[in-house]
Amino acid sequence: MSWVESTLYWAGFSNGSSIDVLLDRVAxxxxxxxxxxxxxxxxxxxxxxxxxxxxxxxxxxxxxxxxxxxxxxxxxxxxxxxxxxxxxxxxxxxxxxxxxxxxxxxxxxxxxxxxxxxxxxxxxxxxxxxxxxxxxxxxxxxxGSNESDETDFEDAKEYGAKYFRNNFIRLADVKAKIDPKNFFKNEQSIPPLPSH
Structure with missing residues (x-):
C-alpha cells in the first residue's frame, strides 16, 4: 500500500476508504x-x-x-x-x-x-x-523524563544516555550554543549543557 493508504490504516479507517477522509480531520x-x-x-x-x-x-x-x-x-x-x-x-x-x-x-x-x-x-x-x-x-x-516546565540536566542525563549514548553531552553542548535559554523543550528534550 502507499504511504497515504497506510496513514488511513493507522488512523483506523476501513480498508478501501478514500484518502479524502483525511481532509475531514475526524478520527x-x-x-x-x-x-x-x-x-x-x-x-x-x-x-x-x-x-x-x-x-x-x-x-x-x-x-x-x-x-x-x-x-x-x-x-x-x-x-x-x-x-x-x-x-x-x-x-x-x-x-x-x-x-x-x-x-x-x-x-x-x-x-x-x-x-x-x-x-x-x-x-x-x-x-x-x-x-x-x-x-x-x-x-x-x-x-526517564522531566516533570516540570524546566529541563533538569541530571534527569535528562538518565534518558539522554539511553537515547544518545556518549553523544548526549556533545548534543547538550550544541543545545547550549543554539538554544541557551531552552525555549524548545519537552519532557525528554536535550537541555543546554550547564556552564562550568
Whole structure:
C-alpha cells in the first residue's frame, strides 16, 4: 500500500476508504498506544525466546517488531551523527500495544501500559544494559523524563544516555550554543549543557 493508504490504516479507517477522509480531520475511533524499545547486542538465547513467546501468548494484544542492524551502518562512527546506536547492535526491537476507544479508551490505559511494561521487564536480561538503550523515535517516558516546565540536566542525563549514548553531552553542548535559554523543550528534550 502507499504511504497515504497506510496513514488511513493507522488512523483506523476501513480498508478501501478514500484518502479524502483525511481532509475531514475526524478520527473514526480514537486509538491509543504505548511503545517501548530495546537494543540487542547478542542473540536472544532459547530461554529468552521462550520467555518472549510466553509473554506474547499471555498478553495477546501486543506486538514485537525486530529491525536488523549491522552492515554499512557499523562503518559510521557512533560520534559522527547524533544517532549513536551503530556498531555492536544486532537488532532493535519495538514492543507495541494499542487499544481503541471502543476497548475501554482512556479507562483501559493503565491496563495496557502495564502489559507493555510486563513484556519490557521480561526481556531485560537479554537486552542492552548499563544503560538499557532505547530508540528516540519510540519516545518512552518510562525511561526517564522531566516533570516540570524546566529541563533538569541530571534527569535528562538518565534518558539522554539511553537515547544518545556518549553523544548526549556533545548534543547538550550544541543545545547550549543554539538554544541557551531552552525555549524548545519537552519532557525528554536535550537541555543546554550547564556552564562550568
Amino acid at each position: 473514526v475511533n480514537k486509538v491509543f498506544a504505548k511503545h517501548k524499545s530495546d537494543y540487542y547486542k547478542a542473540v536472544i538465547p532459547k530461554q529468552g525466546l521462550e520467555t518472549l513467546w510466553q509473554v506474547l501468548m499471555d498478553i495477546e494484544d501486543i506486538f514485537v517488531q525486530m529491525n536488523p542492524y549491522g552492515g554499512r551502518m557499523e562503518e559510521i562512527s557512533d560520534s559522527e551523527t547524533a544517532f549513536a546506536h551503530r556498531a555492536g547492535n544486532l537488532f532493535k526491537v519495538l514492543y507495541g500495544i494499542q487499544w481503541s476507544e471502543s476497548e475501554g479508551g482512556v479507562n483501559a490505559t493503565a491496563r495496557y501500559v502495564e502489559l507493555s511494561r510486563r513484556l519490557y521487564n521480561a526481556m531485560a536480561p537479554y537486552a542492552s544494559s548499563n544503560p538499557r538503550e532505547a530508540f528516540i523515535n519510540y519516545r518512552d517516558l518510562d525511561i
